[in-house]
Amino acid sequence: MENAELKEALQSLKSTKVRMTPQRHAILEFLFDCESHPTADEIYKALEDKFPNMSVATVYNNLRVFKEAGLVRELTYGDSSSRFDSNTSHHYHVICDDCGKIVDFHYPGLNEVEALAEHVASFRVRSHRMEVYGTCPDCRQKH
Amino acid sequence: MENAELKEALQSLKSTKVRMTPQRHAILEFLFDCESHPTADEIYKALEDKFPNMSVATVYNNLRVFKEAGLVRELTYGDSSSRFDSNTSHHYHVICDDCGKIVDFHYPGLNEVEALAEHVASFRVRSHRMEVYGTCPDCRQKH
DNA sequence: TCTTACATAATAATGGTTATAAACAGTATA
DNA sequence: TATACTGTTTATAACCATTATTATGTAAGA
Numbered sequence: 001m002e003n004a005e006l007k008e009a010l011q012s013l014k015s016t017k018v019r020m021t022p023q024r025h026a027i028l029e030f031l032f033d034c035e036s037h038p039t040a041d042e043i044y045k046a047l048e049d050k051f052p053n054m055s056v057a058t059v060y061n062n063l064r065v066f067k068e069a070g071l072v073r074e075l076t077y078g079d080s081s082s083r084f085d086s087n088t089s090h091h092y093h094v095i096c097d098d099c100g101k102i103v104d105f106h107y108p109g110l111n112e113v114e115a116l117a118e119h120v121a122s123f124r125v126r127s128h129r130m131e132v133y134g135t136c137p138d139c140r141q142k143h
Numbered sequence: 144m145e146n147a148e149l150k151e152a153l154q155s156l157k158s159t160k161v162r163m164t165p166q167r168h169a170i171l172e173f174l175f176d177c178e179s180h181p182t183a184d185e186i187y188k189a190l191e192d193k194f195p196n197m198s199v200a201t202v203y204n205n206l207r208v209f210k211e212a213g214l215v216r217e218l219t220y221g222d223s224s225s226r227f228d229s230n231t232s233h234h235y236h237v238i239c240d241d242c243g244k245i246v247d248f249h250y251p252g253l254n255e256v257e258a259l260a261e262h263v264a265s266f267r268v269r270s271h272r273m274e275v276y277g278t279c280p281d282c283r284q285k286h
Numbered sequence: 287t288c289t290t291a292c293a294t295a296a297t298a299a300t301g302g303t304t305a306t307a308a309a310c311a312g313t314a315t316a
Numbered sequence: 317t318a319t320a321c322t323g324t325t326t327a328t329a330a331c332c333a334t335t336a337t338t339a340t341g342t343a344a345g346a
Contacts, residue, residue: 019312019323041302055326060303062324078219080334081302094264103264113235113250117275121237121246125277132260134268162343164293184333198295203334205293223303224333 005086006032009071016069023047023054024062028071036102037075037083075129096136105132148229149175152214159212166190166197167205171214171229180218180226180245218245220274239279248275 006029013020026047031038038046044059063084066072075083094103110128118125149172156163169190174181181189187202206227209215218226218236222243230247237246253271261268 017323021311021324023325039302053326055328056302057304057327058325074221076219076221078217078225082221092260094260094266094268096266097269103266105260105263107256107259113273114275116250117235117237117248118277120248122280123237123239123246123275123277124283125237125275126240127277128273128275130256130271130273132257132266132268132271134261134266134270137265140267160292162292164342166294182333196295198297199333200296200335201294 003029003032009086012071013069018065018069023051023058024065026050027059027062028066031066031072031084032086034086037085039081039083041081043084073127073129092130092132094132094134096139097133098135098139098142101136101138103136146172146175152209152229155214156212161208161212166194166201167208169193170202170205171209174209174215174227174229177229180228182224182226184224186227220245235273235275237275237277239282240276241278241282241285244279244281246279 009028009032010020010025018024027043030043030046040056040059040063043063044054044056047054047059063072063074067074071086073085075085077083092105092107094105095101107130110130114125114128117123117128152171152175153163153168161167170186173186173189183199183202183206186206187197187199190197190202206215206217210217214229216228216230218228220226220238220243221240226245235248235250237248238244250273253273257268257271260266260271
């Protein structure tokens with residue numbers, strides 16, 4: 001199945017001097033097809049069949065490249081390692097504190113938050129991030 | 144100058160089996176007097192005159208103790224080290240993508256977000272987190 | 287005083303991330 | 317083509333925030 005957002009991302013890289021390589025394509029493809037927010041190591045492991053010789057540094061380097069190109073967002077949840085998210089779809093997540101399950105969740109109209117922040121802090125605002133934490137139905141039953 | 148919130152925090156620790164030590168008092172005092180959101184290392188360095196023999200581990204251990212007691216919040220952002228915030232009352236942060244500067248930012252009425260998430264995901268919602276990202280005035284001038 | 291539980295300090299270990307250097311590959315220009 | 321140039325990958329070492337370990341110290345209770 002084709003992924004339109006991936007195509008768009010690849011296209012937008014062509015306008016920069018960032019070269020497309022097999023490794024980069026695979027990392028991007030994995031990220032855009034991925035439902036969750038993988039860590040760099042998870043990406044690395046997911047691609048080691050396809051690229052047995054790929055270095056971890058390559059994953060990190062390219063994630064940074066994509067981040068700087070605005071295609072990918074880095075999220076830190078307080079556990080040891082960063083997670084990465086293809087930055088295209090604007091939705092939020094509800095996260096279970098117990099089992100880590102992530103449920104998508106649409107909520108409109110936080111543009112005003114950005115506008116207000118821009119005003120009170122004199123920042124040029126680029127984006128925002130929001131998550132809701134709680135206990136999922138399954139974990140609630142266990143207790 | 145006295146700090147009412149610090150007193151309150153010290154008081155609330157008495158009801159637990161957490162012992163008050165000079166190091167703990169100093170860490171708490173520094174955090175509550177601090178305008179910014181220091182890292183563990185910044186706290187460590189700020190107190191090394193007063194406690195030349197204090198271990199970094201002591202700072203980390205006690206920050207965890209305070210966190211578990213609900214007195215301190217740990218903020219994990221993209222940069223390498225965690226930051227700690229004594230202001231546990233609900234506020235949000237605007238973060239500079241370039242230099243990491245953090246500015247506090249009050250915004251009312253995201254309770255409805257929790258309510259909606261609770262409804263659509265059937266979670267029992269406990270909390271939420273939001274941050275706004277952009278470029279601070281200083282970094283904007285540099286470019 | 288003896289015992290127990292909690293704290294600190296010093297140090298080592300862990301592990302995610304980044305820096306370095308050498309080999310490699312695509313691109314442009316002559 | 318040949319050559320130079322720039323960007324990329326790989327492998328490895330280094331870095332650094334955080335945690336684990338262990339020995340020592342200290343407060344509180346019986």
